[in-house]
Amino acid sequence: NSDFTYCNEIIKEFENVVRKPVTKPSSVYYTGVDLGTAFIVVAVLDEHFRPIAGEYRYASVVKDGMIVDYLGAIRIVREMKENLEKKLGTELKYAAAALPPGTFDLDSGAIKHVVEGAGFEVTNLLDEPTAANAVLKIKNGAIVDIGGGTTGIAIFKDGEVVHVADEPTGGTHFSLVVSGAYKMPFEEAELYKRDQKNHREILPILQPVIEKVSSIITRHIKDYDVKEIYLVGGTCCLTGIESIIEKRTGLPTRKPQNPMFATPLGIALNC
Ligand code: ATP
Structure with a gap:
């Protein structure tokens, strides 16, 4: 089972690029948008699946896993996208997002629309634990x-x-x-x-x-x-x-x- 080596390594790299993005161009950018009750986190990986930029913001647009401030959520994700694009000098086109387990029927449309509303094309919607396990x-x-x-x-x-x-x-x-x-x-x-x-x-x-x-x-x-x-x-x-x-x-x-x-x-x- 997990010895956390990869997990701790990629998280450390992410913390570093949140402070100082890597500006080396990449042939492709993979973006993850995590819309949470307390924080919105956007993570960007390069062609080798290594973190190159990221941002997080304290926001109250989601409650108990459900989006309660739809327009606020779009505005914040759009701002974060634009900030990251400025830092990286490139357009971020694609993103994946996730939902709490068991809420797909209730809320997957809303999350997708927020990420699309912010200007991304959504490539994948997955559940949060499955996402976490990609790292663990x-x-x-x-x-x-x-x-x-x-x-x-x-x-x-x-x-x-x-x-x-x-x-x-x-x-x-x-x-x-x-x-x-x-x-x-x-x-x-x-x-x-x-x-x-x-x-x-x-x-x-x-x-x-x-x-x-x-x-x-x-x-x-x-x-x-x-x-x-x-x-x-x-x-x-x-x-x-x-x-x-x-x-x-x-x-x-x-x-x-x-x-x-x-x-x-x-x-x-x-x-
Ligand atoms: P949810 O998954 O419920 O929608 P979320 O995605 O916003 O919420 P996280 O970003 O994983 O959740 O965690 C947010 C919570 O973590 C907040 O309650 C925040 O106060 C708490 N938190 C963040 N940093 C710390 C810390 N250093 N010590 C204790 N709690 C912390």
Whole structure:
């Protein structure tokens, strides 16, 4: 199963190109658009499937996996596309996008229209855990994607997805807990939570909500032979979250160095 070598390497390269894009021309560009509850991430890969540019923005255009601000979403993705095109000196024509597991019937049209509305031709729409697994490359186990609004779970057996679920608990709930505990406005609590310096202090406060996520995971994996849990999604940046989940589920639980970028990079790899 995954030793995270490739995953950590490609994520590190992506973090570098977000700061400083690679301007060497490529014969083709693969773009992934990840529209999330908390962040919109656009990742661009070159002809060798290596990251060359990327951007992410905090935005509230999606709620619980559904687009709630359609025009806002188009505007932001278009702006990000134009910024990246300026940096790369080329037009980005094609993009792939992803949806939380199990929401294809509900929302695939909306996501596609946003990405098209921003000026891309959509080459692929895939589910988020499948995207994440393009980077993690696991054959067996559960990928748990704890995002802003939801927790997505996908169980893999011999490289195939055998069960998916998406439950409405995620980082937004973590921020609400911090906001309540510290009597801080939500936006302030959100920033306080994201700052790694505060992780040790807030972990005990967040323990009950992490245990809730763990019970969701346990419920979904109980009928399957899952031996390992792999964490992705921005909320898994929280230092120590993996230990609580491991203890509660009783299963070895691992995460890449920066779990926030596995899905957007996986989307771009599937463009
Ligand atoms: P969803 O998948 O639910 O639609 P999303 O795609 O926006 O949401 P991600 O970008 O994977 O989700 O994660 C966003 C969440 O991660 C937010 O709640 C954010 O506060 C949290 N997050 C991001 N960075 C950190 C950090 N350093 N520490 C703790 N939480 C973080």
